[in-house]
Amino acid sequence: GESVGLHLPTLSVQEGDNSIINCAYSNSASDYFIWYKQESGKGPQFIIDIRSNMDKRQGQRVTVLLNKTVKHLSLQIAATQPGDSAVYFCADSGSSGAGSYQLTFGKGTKLSVIP
C-alpha cells in the first residue's frame, strides 16, 4: 500500500550546524507533505507543510524541499539548537477528494544535537 518512509533512522548534529532530514514518499496524489516534531514524552507537533505544487517553502529556521521527480522530501534546520533534539516525522495528507485529509506518517528520524 501507500507508505511514507525515511532514509535514516538517526542523525547526530553539532550545535550550530545545519541539519537535513530526508524522507521518501510513495503517494504522488497527496496534496500536501508535512513535517512533525515529537519531543520525548510529548505528542507530535506540526512544524511546516508544503503544497504538492511547490518545490520549496521556508519557515523560521526551517526549510522544506520537495522533489516530485524522485518523490523525495527534506527538512532543513538552520543553526541547530539543543531544543531541536526530537524525532521528526514526515507525513503526507492524501488527497482531499472526500473533503478530509488523512495523514500517513513515516517511521521517524531521531535528531540528536551535540552541545
Add this chain to the structure above:
Amino acid sequence: DSGVTQTPKHLITATGQRVTLRCSPRSGDLSVYWYQQSLDQGLQFLIQYYNGEERAKGNILERFSAQQFPDLHSELNLSSLELGDSALYFCASSVRPGGYEQYFGPGTRLTVT
C-alpha cells in the same frame, strides 16, 4: 501545551479487558483524530470525528470504537485487549474538518499484561 488534553496518562490492564481513553480537543476545534503509536507500526491513523460524526476511518480494529460527544470531547474504546495493543494512543484536533495541521495531546500509554 497544545491545548488538547488526554486522560489517563498511563493505563495498565490485562488481556481480554476493556478500557476507555478520553480526549478533549482544543477550544473551538470540531475535528478529533485518534492515532496509535507503536515501535513496530509507527504512528497510525485510527479514526476521525467531526462535530459528532465519524468522518474517516484508518487502520482501526473492529475491537476498537470511538465516539464524539455533543461537548466535542471524544472517547476511544478498546475491548478484548491483546498484548499487541500496548502502545501510545494520541488524540489530535484541528480547526478544519480533515485538516492536516493537527494539534496532538500528550497521549495515553496503554500497557496490556
